[in-house]
Amino acid sequence: MSDSSQDSTTEYSNDSRDVVPSNGAEVTRVVAAPLHREQEAIQRLDDQLAARLAWELWHRRKRRRLRVSAILFVLTFLSTTLVGADYWPLDILPGFFSDEARVQILTHLTRIWPTEPGQTLTISDRFWGSVRLGCTYSCPLMLILLCHEMGHYLQAVRYRVPASFPYFIPLPLPPLGTMGAVILQGRGVANRRMMFDIAVTGPIAGLVVTIPILLFGVSNSGYVPASPQAGFEFGQPLIVRWIIEAIHGPAAPGMVFYWNGYATAGWVGVFITAMNLLPIGQLDGGHIMYTLIGRRAHWIAWGLILTAVAAMIQMEMYSYVLLLILLTLTGPRHPPTADDSVPLGRNRYIVGWATLAFLIVGFTFQPIVIPEQRQERQENPAFDPERQIELREVDPADLVRFDHTVYAAS
Numbered sequence: 001m002s003d004s005s006q007d008s009t010t011e012y013s014n015d016s017r018d019v020v021p022s023n024g025a026e027v028t029r030v031v032a033a034p035l036h037r038e039q040e041a042i043q044r045l046d047d048q049l050a051a052r053l054a055w056e057l058w059h060r061r062k063r064r065r066l067r068v069s070a071i072l073f074v075l076t077f078l079s080t081t082l083v084g085a086d087y088w089p090l091d092i093l094p095g096f097f098s099d100e101a102r103v104q105i106l107t108h109l110t111r112i113w114p115t116e117p118g119q120t121l122t123i124s125d126r127f128w129g130s131v132r133l134g135c136t137y138s139c140p141l142m143l144i145l146l147c148h149e150m151g152h153y154l155q156a157v158r159y160r161v162p163a164s165f166p167y168f169i170p171l172p173l174p175p176l177g178t179m180g181a182v183i184l185q186g187r188g189v190a191n192r193r194m195m196f197d198i199a200v201t202g203p204i205a206g207l208v209v210t211i212p213i214l215l216f217g218v219s220n221s222g223y224v225p226a227s228p229q230a231g232f233e234f235g236q237p238l239i240v241r242w243i244i245e246a247i248h249g250p251a252a253p254g255m256v257f258y259w260n261g262y263a264t265a266g267w268v269g270v271f272i273t274a275m276n277l278l279p280i281g282q283l284d285g286g287h288i289m290y291t292l293i294g295r296r297a298h299w300i301a302w303g304l305i306l307t308a309v310a311a312m313i314q315m316e317m318y319s320y321v322l323l324l325i326l327l328t329l330t331g332p333r334h335p336p337t338a339d340d341s342v343p344l345g346r347n348r349y350i351v352g353w354a355t356l357a358f359l360i361v362g363f364t365f366q367p368i369v370i371p372e373q374r375q376e377r378q379e380n381p382a383f384d385p386e387r388q389i390e391l392r393e394v395d396p397a398d399l400v401r402f403d404h405t406v407y408a409a410s
Contacts, residue, residue: 214266
């Protein structure tokens, strides 16, 4: 607006930036708050609120995933403890609630797990003794799995690659009690070098713990007379066979190697590491092979699968049927990294091929060997078919001592 009777009347422009007098008088410039700045301020507040909500959502999901990971860890520890104790904690548990069951259980345990002269063990002593026996397997095994998966996870954190916490997979069935552990990694984020470091660190970290545990377990195990009871034996890859023969020598006729909890955990560590190093698909070996030779790794993966199928049919050994089905369903081909052109360098090539070479000494074609059931089993009156345990006289040479409690090696 304008009014000529006033000495100085200002007229505001439409954009509210400059004030110009209509009568040509002295210009008075007034800087007003622009509308678009108010909009920018509102937009910044909206962005901050959205970022805050996204941050809270991310942390809620992270806490939820951490809870799931912790629950699976505990369940896997329990399942491996039960398998390591041959389910004796569950068998002994009814003795706490029934006097008749308590007497039967203690009598049965006295025959197969004799005590030291003059020692009397209660049902509670037997229960916690069986738990300790199970922990000689579960504790070292969980440590091996944890180190393996944390090797992957910490490298992912180092490179800011999205990755979940380790998810352990409980399976309360013999002989392992678990199906291992996994971490979930965001696709299309890691480049070639990052993918190599994340993949190779897991097996190396696991082996750093596995080998000492295996050495300790084998050195505290030994050969025992072969028993006619049904069961299974572990196949021995080269590295395990070398360690056993280096410490105890070759087995004498009629003797078999008795695996204590630590030795069994070491064997499982070797088995899981070797299986993960198969250069197929999303296994650690598949990641390593793809980063080393690129798309040529797809031909190697398919070649291994077809060769394995033919070998299983030829040798009538079907231990890896389920694994091959899973690998085929998930895809033997490795997806490209975020940047396949990133160079690895000579040192990574050496580490990668050396890690894959562990397959030669760590892989076994028949991990679980089920011996033929002997005829004398059916003629043995001291055999308990319900527990599948031979109630024989205990030879002192068969005894293995754990935490001041003597158990008969079965």
